[in-house]
Structures are given as structure tokens and as C-alpha cells.
Amino acid sequence: MKRLRRLILGPPRDPLDPEIRKRVLLAAVLAWVGFGANGLSSALYGPEKAYVALGSHAEFAPMLALATIVTVFVIALAYSQVMEIFPSGGGSYKIASNLLGPKFGVVSGSAQVVDYVLTIAVSLTSGTDALFSLLPVSAQGYKLAAEIGLVVLLVVLNLRGMRESIRFLAPIVVGFFVVHALLIVFGIGSEAGRFVGMWSNANTSIRSLGAQSGWTFVAAIFLRAYGLGGSTYSGVESMSNHVNLLAEPRLKTGRMAMLYVALSLAFTAGGIMLLYSLESVRPVHGQTLNAVAFSAIIGKLGLDSATSQALLLLTLALEGAILLVAANSILIFAPSVLGNMAADSWLPHRFRNLSSRLVREDGVLFIGACAVAILLWTRGELGLLVVFYSINVFLCLALSKLGLWRYWWTRRSEMRFRVLAVRLSIAVAGLTVAVLVLAITLKEKFFEGGWATICCTLLVVGGCVVVRRHYDWVDRQRQKLDALFEMPVGALAAKKSAPPDPTQTTAIFLTTEHWGPTIHTLRWVQRLFPAHFRNMIFVSAVQVEANAIASPEAVSQRKARIERSLDQLEAFCARDGLCTARFVAYGIDPVESLEGLIKEVRERFPDSVCFSNKLILPADRWFSEWLHNQTALSLQRQLHFAGIPLVIFPIKLMSPKP
Numbered sequence: 293m294k295r296l297r298r299l300i301l302g303p304p305r306d307p308l309d310p311e312i313r314k315r316v317l318l319a320a321v322l323a324w325v326g327f328g329a330n331g332l333s334s335a336l337y338g339p340e341k342a343y344v345a346l347g348s349h350a351e352f353a354p355m356l357a358l359a360t361i362v363t364v365f366v367i368a369l370a371y372s373q374v375m376e377i378f379p380s381g382g383g384s385y386k387i388a389s390n391l392l393g394p395k396f397g398v399v400s401g402s403a404q405v406v407d408y409v410l411t412i413a414v415s416l417t418s419g420t421d422a423l424f425s426l427l428p429v430s431a432q433g434y435k436l437a438a439e440i441g442l443v444v445l446l447v448v449l450n451l452r453g454m455r456e457s458i459r460f461l462a463p464i465v466v467g468f469f470v471v472h473a474l475l476i477v478f479g480i481g482s483e484a485g486r487f488v489g490m491w492s493n494a495n496t497s498i499r500s501l502g503a504q505s506g507w508t509f510v511a512a513i514f515l516r517a518y519g520l521g522g523s524t525y526s527g528v529e530s531m532s533n534h535v536n537l538l539a540e541p542r543l544k545t546g547r548m549a550m551l552y553v554a555l556s557l558a559f560t561a562g563g564i565m566l567l568y569s570l571e572s573v574r575p576v577h578g579q580t581l582n583a584v585a586f587s588a589i590i591g592k593l594g595l596d597s598a599t600s601q602a603l604l605l606l607t608l609a610l611e612g613a614i615l616l617v618a619a620n621s622i623l624i625f626a627p628s629v630l631g632n633m634a635a636d637s638w639l640p641h642r643f644r645n646l647s648s649r650l651v652r653e654d655g656v657l658f659i660g661a662c663a664v665a666i667l668l669w670t671r672g673e674l675g676l677l678v679v680f681y682s683i684n685v686f687l688c689l690a691l692s693k694l695g696l697w698r699y700w701w702t703r704r705s706e707m708r709f710r711v712l713a714v715r716l717s718i719a720v721a722g723l724t725v726a727v728l729v730l731a732i733t734l735k736e737k738f739f740e741g742g743w744a745t746i747c748c749t750l751l752v753v754g755g756c757v758v759v760r761r762h763y764d765w766v767d768r769q770r771q772k773l774d775a776l777f778e779m780p781v782g783a784l785a786a787k788k789s790a791p792p793d794p795t796q797t798t799a800i801f802l803t804t805e806h807w808g809p810t811i812h813t814l815r816w817v818q819r820l821f822p823a824h825f826r827n828m829i830f831v832s833a834v835q836v837e838a839n840a841i842a843s844p845e846a847v848s849q850r851k852a853r854i855e856r857s858l859d860q861l862e863a864f865c866a867r868d869g870l871c872t873a874r875f876v877a878y879g880i881d882p883v884e885s886l887e888g889l890i891k892e893v894r895e896r897f898p899d900s901v902c903f904s905n906k907l908i909l910p911a912d913r914w915f916s917e918w919l920h921n922q923t924a925l926s927l928q929r930q931l932h933f934a935g936i937p938l939v940i941f942p943i944k945l946m947s948p949k950p
Contacts, residue, residue, distance in 0.1 A: 319538075319539050319545065320538075320539075320545050320548040320549040320552065321549075321552070322458055322459075322462070323531065323537075323538055323545065323546075323549035324465075324549050324552040324553060324556070325458055325461070325462045325465045325466070325617075326458040326620075326621055326624055327530040327531050327534065327549070327553070327621055327624070327625065328465075328530075328531070328549070328552060328553040328556060328557070328621075329461075329465050329614060329617040329618045329620070329621050330411065330415075330530050330618045330621040330622065331525075331528050331530065331553050331556075331557045332465070332468070332469065332553075332556055332557055332560060332614060332618070333415055333418075333614045333615045333617070333618035334524050334525070334557070334561070334618075335524060335557060335560040335561035335564060336418060336580075336582060336611050336614070336615065337414075337418050338360075338521050338522070338524025338525070338561060339357075339360065339521060339524060339561050339564045339565045339568070340568075340580065340581045340582065341520050341521050342356055342360070342517045342518065342520060342521025342524070342565070343356070343517070343521075343565060343568045343573070343581060344575065344581070345516055345517040345520040345521065346513065346517045347513075349501070349513050350568075350569060350572070351493070351494045351497035351498060351501075352494070352498065352513065352514055352517060353494070353565055353566070353568055353569035354490055354491055354494045354566065354569055355494060355498070355514070356514070356517055356518060356521070356565060357561075357562045357563075357565035357566045357569070358562070359518055360521070360524055360558070360561050360562050360565060361558040361561075361562040363524075363525060363725055364524075364525060364528065364554055364557050364558040364561065364562075365554055365558060366718065366721045366722055366725065367525050367528045367529075367689070367722055367725065368528055368550055368551075368553065368554035369718045370693060370696060370718050370719060370721070370722035371528060371529050371531065371532040371550065372532075372546075372547055372550055373696060373715060373718065373719070374387060374532040374692065374696060375531070375532045375535050375542075375543060375546045375547065375550070376543060377696075377699060378390075378532070378535070379535055379542055379543055380535065380536050384400045384401075384404055384529065384533070384688040384689070384691060384692040385397055385400050385401035385404060385629055385632055385633065386632065387400075387691070387692040387695040387696065388400035388401075388691045388692060388695055389401075389636070390695075391695030391696070391698055391699050392691065392694065392695045392698065394636070396691055396695075397636075398633075398638050398753055398756050398757070398760075399687075399691070399749075399753055400687075400688050400691045400692070401629060401632070401633045401638065401756070402749050402752035402753045402756055403684040403687045403688050403749050404629050404684070404688050405626070405629060405630065405633075405752060406684050406745065406748050406749050406752055407684035407685055407688065408622045408626040408629070408659060409626075409659060409662040409663050409666055410666065410684070410745075411618070411619070411622050412443065412446075412619045412622050412623070412659070412660075412663040413439075413663055413666045413667050413670070415615040415616070415618040415619040415622075416439045416442050416443065416615065416616065416619050416663075416667070417439060417667070417673075418615050419442075419611070419612040419613065419614070419615030419616050419619075420435050420438050420439050420442070420612065421435075421580070421612075423608070423609065423612035424438075436667065436668075436671060439667050440664050440667060440668075442616060442619070443619075443660055443663050443664050443667070444660070446616070446619055446620045446623050446660070447623065447656055447657065447660040449461075449620065449623075450620065450623040450624060450656050451653060451656055451657075458620075458624070461616070461617045461620055464610065464613040464614055464616070464617050465614060465617055467610055468610040468611070468613065468614040469556055469560070471606065471607055471610055472560055472563075472564075472607070472610075473559065473560070473563075475586055475589055475590070475607065476559070476560070476563035476564065476566075476567060477563075478589060478592075478593070479563075479567045479570065479571070479585070479589040479592075480563070480566060480567070480570065482589070482592050483570045486570060487566070487570060490566075490569060490570065494569075498510060515728065515732060516732060516736065518728075518729070518732075519728065519729045519731075519732025519733055519736070520732065520733065520736060522685070522686060522729035522732075522733060524557075524561050525685075525689075525725075528550075528553060528554065528557065529688070529689065529692070530553075530621065530625060531546055531549050531550045531553060532546070532550070533625055533628065533629070534624075534625045534628055536628075537624075537625070537628070564582065564585070567585045567586075567589065568581060568585055571584075571585050571588045571589070573585050573588075580611075582608075582611060583604070583608055586604060586607050586608075587604055590603050590604050590607075619663075622659065623656055623659060623660065626655065626659045627643070627652035627654075627655025627656055627659065628652070628655075630643040630652065630654075630655040630658065630659075631643050631644050631652050631655060633756070636760075637759065637760050637763035637764065637767075638756040638759060638760050639756060639759060640759065640918065640919050641763075641919070641920075642654050643655050643658070645835070645880065645881075683730065683733055683734065683737075683742055683745045683746070684745060684749060686726045686727075686729045686730035686733065687730060687749075689722070689725075689726035689730075690723060690726035690727050690730055693719055693720075693722040693723035693726055694723055696719040696722070696723075697716065697719040697720060697723055700712060700715045700716050700719060701716065759919060762919060763919070766907065766909075766945065769907075769945045770806040770808060770809065771806075771808075772808070773806065773808025773809055773811075773812060773943075774806055774807055774808040774860075775808070776808060777807065777808050777811040777812075777860070777864060778807075778808075778860065779860055779863040779864060779867075790871045791871060791873065792826075792827035792828075792829065792871040792872065792873050792897070793826070793827065793871065794896055794897050794898075795899075796826040796827050796871070796899070797824055797825050797826060797827070797899050797900070798825060798826075798827035798828075798829055798897040798899060798900035798901075799814075799817055799825040799827065799828055799829070799900070799901060799903055800829045800830075800831060800890060800893055800894075800897070800900050800901070800902045800903065801813060801814060801828065801829065801830050801831070801861075801902075801903050801904070802831060802832070802886060802902070802903070802904040802905075802923075802924065802927070803830050803831070803832045803854075803857060803858065803861060804832065804854070804857065805850075805853040805854050805856070805857050806857065807857040807858075807860040807861050807864075809905050809907075809943055810830070810857075810861055810905070811860075811861065811864055812905065812941075812943055813903055813904065813905045813941045813943075814828065814861075814864075814865075814903075816941050817903055817941075825901075826870065826871060827870075827871050827872070827873070827897060827900075828861075828865045828870050828871065828872045829872070829873050829874075829875065829893055829897065829900070830858055830861050830862070830872065830873070830874045830875070831874075831875045831876075831877070831886060831889050831890060831893060832854050832857070832858065832874075832875075832876050832877075833876070833877045833878070833879060833882040833885040833886045833889065834850050834851050834854060834876060834877070834878045834879075835850070835879070835880065835881075835882050835885075836878060836879060836880050851876070854876060855876075858874045858876075861874075862874065875889055875892075875893055876889075877889040882923050883923055883926045883927050883930060886923070886927055887927060887930050887931065887934075890902060890927075890931065890936065891934065891936070894936060901937050901939065902931065902936060902937060902938040902939070903938070903939050903940075903941065904924040904927070904928075904938060904939075904940050904941070905924065905940065905941045905942070905943050906922075906924050906925065906940050906941075906942055906943065907920065907943050907945055908942045908943060908944045908945065909945055910945065924938075924940050925940070928940060
């Protein structure tokens with residue numbers, strides 16, 4: 293199985309290799325391909341939803357296109373400010389957590405996780421709809437199976453590595469944008485006279501409608517279409533969420549990539565909306581509006597029938613394929629959100645871990661599995677999925693823009709009025725757009741499935757609260773043990789133990805950044821084997837987590853906490869006249885790192901036995917076993933095959949009395 297895994301995913305990588313950062317982090321163009329595809333793909337269904345919502349009032353389309361372009365740049369500017377404030381990334385979750393408080397943060401993070409799963413489902417469903425529209429009707433029965441197969445393909449690609457998956461799919465993004473840009477430019481240019489007159493005609497028609505039915509009616513039509521087309525802006529935030537994955541200098545790279553995203557999305561979405569208006573597009577059964585519009589434009593090129601059909605097929609195939617890239621972008625950065633929430637103990641800590649390919653493997657597998665589940669549940673119905681998807685997008689956007697407004701407002705005394713006014717205006721504009729679209733979507737789609745999104749998000753929030761309470765409780769128990777055995781700072785400097793003698797009997801203790809549980813284990817060893825072990829060796833593993841790839845100082849911080857724990861342990865042993873030594877390993881898998889380290893220590897101290905501990909949770913916390921990595925049990929099994937004994941002592945944790 294290991295050989296098969298390596299064949300599929302590739303050889304392991306060294307997380308401490310400085311060159312790895314250069315090969316893993318993204319330049320601006322690759323970031324646009326990897327993250328921008330999510331936003332670019334939304335131009336395929338967002339403008340269509342908005343245009344269809346206009347109904348018989350298609351005269352609003354030019355104004356709606358202009359509003360779409362302006363909105364894209366407003367949101368992009370707001371998220372550029374977010375990158376400046378949070379250069380290590382984190383997006384909506386970090387903004388809400390740091391600027392509004394943890395309660396807002398967990399709501400934003402939970403909404404984002406649900407949104408990511410739905411984004412994959414929406415992208416793949418929309419993409420396969422476009423591709424299967426080119427096939428006979430009899431092929432529709434295989435659409436759901438194709439969508440699930442594509443999820444599996446993307447999961448495997450991302451388990452190989454972020455950069456690898458982006459490079460594999462990059463030609464699709466470039467091809468999509470080039471083909472659509474040329475068709476949009478030609479489509480508008482071929483109707484230059486109508487394009488110029490379209491704006492005055494739209495203005496005249498809107499004024500006439502306002503005079504007949506009232507401006508409240510006009511505003512209601514426009515705002516409804518604008519709100520229902522809100523999914524157009526859903527991918528703009530992805531760049532600010534993952535600044536930590538960008539090449540240095542991060543802020544400059546992020547701003548450049550954000551500019552690419554805004555320009556490409558505004559041009560494509562606004563251009564497609566204008567084409568709908570110029571070509572007077574109307575829905576056709578079995579075809580998307582894009583297929584109808586581009587078919588009309590390609591017909592004006594003067595190509596023969598076969599070439600025109602081939603170009604239309606290429607255009608629609610690229611539309612289906614770009615949605616595949618958009619789904620892939622979610623599998624790149626959704627695990628980052630899971631990892632950030634896990635670092636704050638809202639989710640199981642295993643979501644922070646890296647695989648041998650330096651990928652958050654558990655996060656990729658979890659998001660992929662959830663996407664398959666939602667596809668099976670909805671049977672791949674795009675209309676229902678888009679409703680689910682739109683609500684959480686703008687809930688996250690509203691919370692992040694509220695946090696951004698609060699950040700600038702609290703710093704108003706430190707800034708010049710003109711700078712403050714510009715930044716507050718951008719934040720308020722973004723907040724207004726988000727709240728407006730969210731309110732319209734909830735009003736229009738609440739009973740059509742919007743309630744299900746809210747329920748799913750609340751379920752995730754509830755689960756996060758349960759997980760956080762468990763981790764907080766366990767951490768308090770560990771801190772109590774640490775406080776029970778803590779040595780004064782002066783004693784740490786005064787107590788120096790003698791170096792161990794390799795010929796003497798040796799006890800090897802597995803330790804972490806909490807020294808209390810290890811001392812608890814050491815005292816049990818002394819009771820059961822009085823005066824038997826003269827050497828006390830402490831081994832520990834510094835786990836290199838995902839944030840360490842972009843921020844090497846994270847490893848130093850983790851090492852400092854472990855060194856403090858080792859200082860306490862050695863001072864405790866020195867007080868009893870015991871000989872001690874410490875050994876620390878680095879790696880992404882603590883079991884593998886400790887196994888290699890213990891084998892090295894055993895070669896130096898052959899007459900040795902290994903000891904560790906395991907937290908025994910109360911019976912009412914049975915579900916929490918999955919929240920801990922069970923390192924001691926896994927290591928015991930591995931060492932058993934090497935003939936190395938490892939004794940595990942239980943540490944019983946008591947539930948607080950009511």
C-alpha cells in the first residue's frame with residue numbers, strides 16, 4: 293500500500309528544506325490560475341441568473357452589467373485591505389475572529405466550510421451540465437456518476453500537491469479566458485452601433501417604466517436581479533484567504549494576483565451580460581444562455597458550418613472545464629480554513645497535519661467526501677445547489693466587511709481624514725453589497741431551499757462548539773498537572789543533572805509541551821520499579837504543521853514550548869539526583885519521527901525501556917477519542933515490530949461535577 297500510495301501521489305518532501313517553499317508557494321500568475329478560477333467560473337452562472345431574473349425587463353441588462361463590473365472592483369479593493377491587515381492569510385474566518393470576536397469567527401468559518409463544499413458541487417454540476425449538453429439526451433443518466441468521478445480525480449490531484457494540480461489545469465484557465473475574451477470583443481465590436489445606442493435606449497426605457505409604475509417598482513426589479521446574480525462575486529475573496537500560500541513579497545504578489553482576478557472576472561461577467569442584451573438572448577430549453585449567445589456570435593464570423601460547430605463545442609467545453617478548475621481551487625484552500633479553525637480548536641486538530649507531500653490530506657479528503665455526499669443528496673440539481681451556495685457566500689462577506697469597517701473605525705485617530713474616508717467608504721460599500729444580496733437571496737429563496745443552508749451551517753457551528761469545549765477542558769486538565777509539578781524559574785537554572793551513563797538502565801519517556809503528564813508517568817515508573825532506572829531520557833517530536841511552510845518561525849515557536857517542557861523535566865529529575873538527556877526530532881508525522889528517534893536512542897542506551905501515557909477520557913466523552921491522535925498507541929504498535937518495548941500508563945481525567 294505504501295508503494296502504491298507513493299506511485300499515485302509522488303515521493304515524500306522534506307518540510308524543513310528551504311527550497312521547498314520556492315517550489316510550493318505561488319507566483320501571481322499561478323495564484324490567478326489556482327484561486328482566480330473560482331471567481332472566473334462564477335461568470336458562467338451568476339450573470340445568467342441575474343439576466344433571467346429580469347424577466348421581460350431586459351432593458352435593465354446594460355445597467356446590471358455596469359453594476360456587476362463596479363461591484364467586482366469594490367469587493368476586490370476591500371479584500372486588498374484585508375490582505376494588508378492579515379498578511380498571513382485566513383480570510384473571512386480570521387477577520388471575524390480577530391476583529392469581531394471568536395463567536396463571529398466560528399459562524400464565519402462554519403459558513404465558509406459549508407460554502408466550500410457547495411462550491412465544489414455547484415462548479416462540477418454546472419460544468420457537467422455544459423459538457424453533457426453536447427451529448428445525446430440518453431447520456432444524462434450518467435451525469436451524476438461523472439460528477440462523483442471528477443471529485444475523486446480532483447482529490448487525487450490535490451493529494452499530490454497544490455502546485456502540481458494548478459499546473460495540470462492551468463491551460464484550461466488560459467484557454468477559457470482567451471477564447472471568451474475574443475468572442476466578447478468581437479460580439480460587442482460587430483454590433484458597435486447598437487452597443488452605443490443601447491445605453492440611451494436602456495435609460496429611456498427605464499425612465500418610461502419609472503413614470504408608469506413608479507421608481508419603487510423599478511428599484512425592486514433591478515435589486516432582485518442584482519441580488520440573485522450575487523454568485524458572480526463569490527470567488528473574489530479567495531486570494532485574501534490564502535496570502536500565506538503566495539510567493540514573497542506576499543502583499544505585492546497578492547495585490548497583483550487580486551488585480552488579475554478582478555480584471556478577468558469584471559471583463560468576462562460584464563461582457564457576457566452585455567452580449568445577452570445585444571443579442572436579445574432568451575432561454576432555450578436544454579441550452580445555457582451562454583450557448584445561445586456564443587452560437588449567435590460565432591455565426592457572424594463567416595466560418596463554414598463544421599468550423600463554427602467546432603468553435604462552439606470548444607467554447608462550451610472550456611466552460612465545462614473551467615468549472616472543474618474552480619472546484620479544484622476549493623480543494624486547494626478549503627483545507628487551509630479547516631486548518632485555521634483546527635488551530636483554534638474549533639475542529640479536530642488532525643486537520644492541521646501535513647501529509648508526506650506537504651498537503652493537508654485530512655482536509656482534502658473531508659471536503660471531497662462532503663462534496664460527494666451533497667451531490668448524492670441533491671442528485672446534482674444545479675438550481676437547488678446555487679440557492680444553497682449563494683447564502684453563505686454573502687454571510688461570510690458581510691461579516692468580513694463588518695470587521696474591516698470596525699478595524700478602520702477603531703484606528704480613526706491614527707489616520708489622516710482622507711485616507712480614513714477612502715478606506716471606510718470601501719468597507720461600507722462592500723458591507724452594503726453583501727447585506728443587500730444576502731437579504732434579497734434569503735427573501736426570494738428561503739422556502740426554496742435556503743432554510744437548508746442555514747440549518748447545515750448551524751449544525752456545523754454546534755459541532756464546532758462541542759469540539760472547542762472538549763479541547764478547552766482537556767487543556768485545563770493538562771495545565772493543572774503542569775502547575776502541580778512546575779519548578780520555579782530559579783530552580784531551572786540551578787538544577788543541572790549529570791550526563792547519563794550508557795551502561796546503566798535507562799527509562800525513555802515520550803514527552804510533549806506539557807510536562808505534567810510526563811512527570812506523572814515518571815512517578816509511576818519510580819513506584820513500580822524503585823531505584824531501578826538511573827537514566828531518564830526525554831524524547832519529543834516537533835510536528836511541522838502546514839503554517840510552517842509559509843512561516844518558518846512557527847516551528848521555532850513550537851520548539852520553544854517543547855524546550856520549556858524539557859527544562860522542567862530535567863530540573864525535576866536533577867532534584868532527585870537522576871541523570872538526564874533530551875532528544876528532539878522534527879517531522880510532519882509524530883509517530884514516524886518518534887520511531888526513528890527512539891531507535892537512535894536505543895542504539896546508545898541498549899538497556900532501556902520506553903514509557904508514555906494516554907489520557908483516559910470519562911465515559912460521557914466517548915465521542916472525543918476521535919479528536920486525539922492516539923500517538924502512543926500507534927507508536928507502541930510500530931515499536932513492537934522492532935522489538936522495542938513501550939509501556940503506556942493511563943492518566944484518568946475526571947468530568948467536572950455538576
